[in-house]
Amino acid sequence: MRVRSLAATLALAFGATTLAVFVLVGSFLYLALEKQIKAQDNLDIVLAARHARRLAEELETSKGIREHGDRLISIVLGNQAMSMEVFDPDGNRAVEHNIAGTFAVPNAASGAASGAATLAALPPLARVAASARITEADIGEWTGRNGAPIRGILTDARLRDGETASVLVARNMSDRWLLLDRYRDRLHLAGVAGVMLAMLLGYLLIRAVLRPLRDIAASASLVTVNRLNTRIGVARVPSELETLVASLNAMLERVDHGFQRLSRFTADLAHDMRTPLSNMRGAAEVALARPRSVDEYESLLASNLEECDRLSRMIENVLFLARAEHPQFVKHMREFDAAQELSHIAEYFEGIAEEALVRVRVSGTASLTADLELFRRAVSNLLANAIRYTPQGGEIVLDASASADAVRVTVSNEGQPIAAEHLERIFDRFYRIDPSRSSLPSSGLSRGSTGSTGLGLAIVRTIMELHGGSVHAQSDARSTRFVLRFPRAR
Structure with missing residues (x-):
């Protein structure tokens, strides 16, 4: 199996790192946007509920709710996602705006249910007392008839005659969901494109950064038995690779020195071994040139024995030097x-x-x-x-x-x-x-x-x-x- 290249490995690692960064940053931005939108919508709902309760408290009787309905509804006009319902003290829906599909409540005007039943059919929201301050904690959540997410506040409002009316201000969150969904999709698209671009640029940059290594490999390939004096140039090597190049050059220096030393040693050994062998050969040739006496042959053998001893000592010493240079x-x-x-x-x-x-x-x-x-x-x-x-x-x-x-x-x-x-x-x-x-x-x-x-x-x-x-x-x-x-x- 072919080993993956270092450039490809680093590019993949760089891409994975970029993906992790995109996920973290994208998640942070998405959650931050969601939180900011939610905070802004909560503020709009709270302000609308406060304003509606304040207007309702200015009315003399429950009859004024229907008479001044347009004034109450004007609070949420201009925002298609905002809805409002106002109930009289008997629980009858007196004023409504943009509630289609928003509330899972029958229409009181249709006679499908009594007014009390209409108010009772509202989502299980905690009513805010007329004397209590309306805050974001009073906002409830439920699902409308069309499955849309709804958030709103139900609060009481005390009329001038002492009767209590109910005001429900809500907001359809479907548009916010769509906005966040589109934002999330764009984050995904940007993340994928960013990772691919980061991998491509990372691969190209890493190949450019690794070029000195390729140059070192090319210089090392020029070293042969006949060119042991070749050294790796350090002129354009990054500082991080200077130690590597220096170590390689030192290694080549040792190899060159050792090879030259071995060559000299081999030549000297051949020369020194040739001398006793030549002496033995010359003496033997002279002795065989004509018949010799026993004493002359004995002298020849003694001379050859001395040369053999000399060769033996030389071989023994060479073997000792070879063993002594072994690390073990x-x-x-x-x-x-x-x-x-x-x-x-x-x-x-x-x-x-x-x-x-x-x-x-x-x-x-x-x-x-x-x-x-x-x-x-x-x-x-x-x-x-x-x-x-x-x-x-x-x-x-x-x-x-x-x-x-x-x-x-x-x-x-x-x-x-x-x-x-x-x-x-x-x-x-x-x-x-x-x-x-x-x-x-x-x-x-x-x-x-x-x-x-x-x-x-x-x-x-x-x-x-x-x-x-x-x-x-x-x-x-x-x-x-x-x-x-x-x-x-x-």
Whole structure:
């Protein structure tokens, strides 16, 4: 099933919101209009009833009701919806105006009912006493003979002779119902048209607003293996998307850097693996060129075995670096005496140091929390490297020291200083300062020394990164120092 577009989803949401707003506003306007109309009609009915009672109270007798009927009726003339009936003290209808279909009451003049019965047949309205003030609360509601809604007031009026007449003022509300019905229909029509227009305009506006996202997608589609240096432009990106674009560009930067690093690593690995393979192949071809003695064949096999050991160490180190870069690489952290472990490592390399005619000395004291095997491997790589470049008769010092925030392990050796431009790059994979790529004879450095594979210092840096620490090199005419910094656990 095709997923609905973001623009369409937002347009529908915008339309639904607009519909809800129209419903709320339309309902408010409709109720407000209904209330205002009702209040105005109530005021008209109350004023007409007050005026009619006041005029009736000016009459001397009930006979004057019929004689001055036109004066009473003039109160509601001009409004086709207003009706009036005036009953004499005996309950007979004395005056009427516009009552056809308004009251469910028989016509007294037709003789269908007596006058008392005529007044009794009026809707069950509460009479307003002649001495009481007429208010909107006195208005009653009923349904006329034609089903029309009627609202009105029935009030008594005391004549000059003391008799009591009754005045009924009413209003047919059918026209108001029709007015409100038309108003409601127009609100519905306006609401539907408004929602459709809002959805259309919302869709167009949202598509225009989302154009930078399409531009970002178009720029991202230009990134290929051969164009990893392509970046997403940020010149016309809204401020809300600047963080997204910056994150994507940073990701592309990391991918580009990682790809270049992988390419260099692959090329260097192929170059370094080709060297021992070429040595083995050349030695074998020379040996097969003519018959050789047993000693010569044994020498050839020993040489090839050394090259095989070199390839094995290289493959082992490459696999270690690949595993170490995995996010789920497992470290077994424990606390140990760093100086004691340095002494053990120095003892392990004692034979190799004696062959190289160098001395190894351990100094300092510190307690360290780290992965013991990784610690041994890092120090062993640095010590093997120091033995390789320390002149005969020189001294190598392994030192451990502690501070408030970190434990530092230093491997220093005498010898030729390293140029400043090489101090940081020596930790890159397969990077060597010595163009001759001289190798230390394989002597079974099983704790991780790398001979001349060019990965020893890269492994040291990876181990320190796994511990959240760092490694750096210092070199001058006096000595070369590699400093491992292990942060203290918080």
